[in-house]
Amino acid sequence: MAKVTFFSGQQLPLEMHKVRIIQKLTLHPIEERRRAMAEAGYNTFLLQNADVFLDMLTDSGVNAMSDQQQAAMLIADDAYAGSATFTRLHRKLIEVFGMDWFLPTHQGRAAEHILAQALVQPGTFVPMNYHFTTSKAHVTARGGEVRELITAAGLEVTSDNQFKGNFDVAALRALIAEQGAEAIAYVRVEAGTNLIGGQPLSLANFRETTAVAREHGILTVLDASLLADNLHFNKTREEQCRDMTIPEITRAIADCFDVIYFSARKLGFGRGGGICIRDEALYKQMRGLVPMYEGFLTYGGMSVREMEAITVGLDETMDEDMINQGPQFIEHMVAELDARGIPVITPAGGLGAHLDAMRFLPHVPQQQYPAGALASALYIASGVRGMERGTLSEQRDANGVEPMANMELVRLALPRRVFTLSQVNYAIDRIGWLFEHRDLVGGLRFVEEPEILRFFYGRLEPIGGWVDELLAAFRADLADSL
Numbered sequence: 001m002a003k004v005t006f007f008s009g010q011q012l013p014l015e016m017h018k019v020r021i022i023q024k025l026t027l028h029p030i031e032e033r034r035r036a037m038a039e040a041g042y043n044t045f046l047l048q049n050a051d052v053f054l055d056m057l058t059d060s061g062v063n064a065m066s067d068q069q070q071a072a073m074l075i076a077d078d079a080y081a082g083s084a085t086f087t088r089l090h091r092k093l094i095e096v097f098g099m100d101w102f103l104p105t106h107q108g109r110a111a112e113h114i115l116a117q118a119l120v121q122p123g124t125f126v127p128m129n130y131h132f133t134t135s136k137a138h139v140t141a142r143g144g145e146v147r148e149l150i151t152a153a154g155l156e157v158t159s160d161n162q163f164k165g166n167f168d169v170a171a172l173r174a175l176i177a178e179q180g181a182e183a184i185a186y187v188r189v190e191a192g193t194n195l196i197g198g199q200p201l202s203l204a205n206f207r208e209t210t211a212v213a214r215e216h217g218i219l220t221v222l223d224a225s226l227l228a229d230n231l232h233f234n235k236t237r238e239e240q241c242r243d244m245t246i247p248e249i250t251r252a253i254a255d256c257f258d259v260i261y262f263s264a265r266k267l268g269f270g271r272g273g274g275i276c277i278r279d280e281a282l283y284k285q286m287r288g289l290v291p292m293y294e295g296f297l298t299y300g301g302m303s304v305r306e307m308e309a310i311t312v313g314l315d316e317t318m319d320e321d322m323i324n325q326g327p328q329f330i331e332h333m334v335a336e337l338d339a340r341g342i343p344v345i346t347p348a349g350g351l352g353a354h355l356d357a358m359r360f361l362p363h364v365p366q367q368q369y370p371a372g373a374l375a376s377a378l379y380i381a382s383g384v385r386g387m388e389r390g391t392l393s394e395q396r397d398a399n400g401v402e403p404m405a406n407m408e409l410v411r412l413a414l415p416r417r418v419f420t421l422s423q424v425n426y427a428i429d430r431i432g433w434l435f436e437h438r439d440l441v442g443g444l445r446f447v448e449e450p451e452i453l454r455f456f457y458g459r460l461e462p463i464g465g466w467v468d469e470l471l472a473a474f475r476a477d478l479a480d481s482l
């Protein structure tokens with residue numbers, strides 16, 4: 001990506017790639033979208049992709065591959081054990097992260113499963129800057145306790161702070177003093193923080209946080225699933241990184257950690273995942289879990305084609321012109337929404353634009369899932385599928401009490417290299433219309449609430465007749481358009 005100044009004076013992101021394979025999309029009329037949303041139980045996870053125009057649910061496993069990745073997939077070496085493809089991936093990871101040992105897994109949460117099995121004992125703590133749904137679920141399933149040690153700025157919806165993902169180092173020291181270093185299974189750092197808007201950490205903060213852990217002999221673990229965006233922000237926002245190359249920044253971050261795991265559905269524009277480990281003894285401690293849950297040690301549930309794509313994708317991740325497309329589109333989207341007075345997380349992060357449903361729909365109480373309601377309303381108004389990241393995405397505690405989320409967000413993820421700027425502008429236009437008619441949008445309630453990870457397949461219904469009113473308003477303003 002480049003950012004180019006047009007003769008109009010406008011500065012806009014400009015794609016530094018061309019599209020050579022396309023996939024046809026359909027945009028159903030609003031009446032159809034309303035029917036599809038009702039069938040999906042007002043849960044955007046349950047929509048059929050054929051009913052979706054722009055899928056901004058996630059950036060997981062849906063990033064566009066390059067011609068180089070596709071070419072590499074053709075020379076993949078099919079073998080159950082000892083494939084040359086695995087060796088190529090392993091070598092690339094050693095080159096990028098500087099860690100000798102690697103365990104492949106079928107995706108990111110499988111890496112979390114293995115780490116939790118090997119390292120989390122009942123009653124231990126896993127401090128992290130912020131949780132991710134699956135990382136928390138695996139720690140708590142083992143009887144461990146997650147402690148969220150994000151700095152106060154991280155939870156401010158609008159801010160000038162360029163590194164809202166920073167770990168609260170003083171809080172980490174306090175936790176160690178309170179519980180003792182032995183009670184801490186590992187320190188988990190997530191770069192950038194998914195659930196609070198893809199917000200990055202500074203290199204300075206990586207260093208400070210892990211230095212405290214090291215001082216007390218505590219293992220340090222990096223969740224690098226969203227590292228590509230973080231690297232772009234280190235390079236563009238942090239003085240000490242300005243003259244460093246992306247590979248140098250990557251290595252400076254990696255050097256802080258004992259373990260790096262990732263979802264290759266995000267990192268490396270691929271599918272799959274894995275765990276890089278510095279210490280051979282720790283590698284051997286975890287190794288047995290791979291053939292038990294994932295696959296043999298040289299594929300771990302991934303296909304050889306996926307592994308070839310990740311290997312090339314890791315190289316592309318080391319190229320600033322390749323990793324800045326997501327952040328620059330998101331910056332454009334956030335700036336345009338902000339200019340219309342639409343409440344959105346600032347500064348723009350990685351991953352996507354995040355609408356603040358608490359301020360978008362101040363009349364919908366948190367118990368009625370404002371972010372879920374907004375995601376439903378947005379799909380109906382536009383065919384754009386976003387993801388609820390709020391109270392619906394929380395789990396009830398052991399007593400059945402429903403905790404209210406710190407933030408009620410609708411995440412509009414921008415998969416890398418997938419959308420064009422006019423598609424992004426369409427989404428901005430429809431969100432703008434919805435904001436002008438926000439009073440019409442009401443809340444949701446559960447019809448069917450699963451016990452575990454309820455946001456994935458829970459079913460809801462609107463409270464009152466607000467969907468009818470929204471549809472009527474849309475038709476009044478746009479009689480004959482989709």
Ligand SMILES: *Cc1c(COP(=O)(O)O)cnc(C)c1O
Pocket residue numbers: 060107108109110132134135190192194223225226262263264265266272273
């Ligand atoms: C997506 C994600 C995971 C889980 O990875 P999957 O491949 O979806 O299982 C873990 N951590 C973070 C930060 C993520 O964004």
